[in-house]
Amino acid sequence: QLQQETEQNCRRELQQMHGQLAGLRARMASLRQGCGDLRGLVSTFTQSCQCSLSEARGQVSWALGALSAGRGGTQLPEEQRGPPTGCPGRLLELKGNIRVLCRLRPGTPSSLVSSEPGPSGTVTTCYRGRQRRFRLDWVFSPEASQEEVFRELEPAVLSCLRGYSVCIFTYGQTGTGKTYSMEGPPEDPGIAPRALQSLFQEMGTGGQHRVTLSMVEIYNEAVRDLLAPGPPERLAVRQGPAGQGGIQVAGLTYWDVPNLETLHQVRLPSGNAPPPPPTSQQPS
Structure with a gap:
């Protein structure tokens, strides 16, 4: 035992x-x-x-x-x-060449969204009782200002002066505040006006640069030139010759923009479009 x-x-x-x-x-x-x-x-x-x-x-x-x-x-x-002005190329490599940022608009009681703002932030959504959690490169809170949003994007904007190709676009449902973030009101401009101001300010420090502007609208799979005189015509998108920029839009109008004052005049033709509907982020 x-x-x-x-x-x-x-x-x-x-x-x-x-x-x-x-x-x-x-x-x-x-x-x-x-x-x-x-x-x-x-x-x-x-x-x-x-x-x-x-x-x-x-x-x-x-x-x-x-x-x-x-x-x-x-x-x-x-x-x-x-x-x-530093090394924007290295900075882009450190942050990532492709980044996805999320700007939360002021929520409604039915949205049931929780978030962790900041770098590598998260957004948790609840739809029909099912929760999903998304992690993004940066999450801006509903209280984030236009200046805060642009400050995070400015290094990418300025890197185009060092030979980098840059593309910044917004996407989301209708009424989520895309136009507000990109354009903004005159008293609180969005990404596009701030980017142009920053570029011209940087170009003023030295060197030789040439700025050209084109404006197109893609609606119902049709590409239209917004700077062309008269009613916008439907344009064709083609693959350009090797070494000449890849995708090209045949017949697209380009305007030389030597300074910001000229730019404000050039952008007037696109102002004929009806304004977007107001959102919680964009007061009526």
Whole structure:
């Protein structure tokens, strides 16, 4: 009987040890995962520091060159008169070349939406009793201002001056605030006016640039030129020759825009379209 009790105690202790071992293995796997995530954060932080250091060195070098040129009574070349503006290409690589941002409009009692605003934020929706959770690159709260939204997009906007192709577009249901976010009222402009102002301000620091503008409307699978004189005509979209920009719209009107004042005049033809219906984000 004593031997049986001893064997039972040993089995219990062995089972406990197996349980503890399984717990330790799970804990080790979790620590390894956390260590991998930490390595990724360290790598991203290191790259960000290198980018900032490179920008600082460029600004110091430019300042020393400008000071030396000023003392010698000479002028810097035009492309070197403005201070360097960092490394938007590296910044885009760190943030991701394709990003999905969500701007929440003021909700209604029936929407039942919860969110975690900020970078890598989440949005949880409830439809017909089913909840779904989405993680996005950035989530803006309903209280986010037009300035906050554009500040997150500005590096991508300015990167086009460094040879990068940039596309920013909004999508969503009718009445969700797309026009408000892109255009905005005159007293609180949206992404497009702020982007143009930022671009012209950046181009004013030096270098030679040429800005052309085209405006098209895609409605019911028809592409129409909004800058063409007279009623908009339906245009054809074709694949352009190799090395010439890919997709092209034949017969599209392009206007030269040397400054913001001219731009405001050029954009007038598109103002003939009826205004969008008011939303909770856009007061009537």
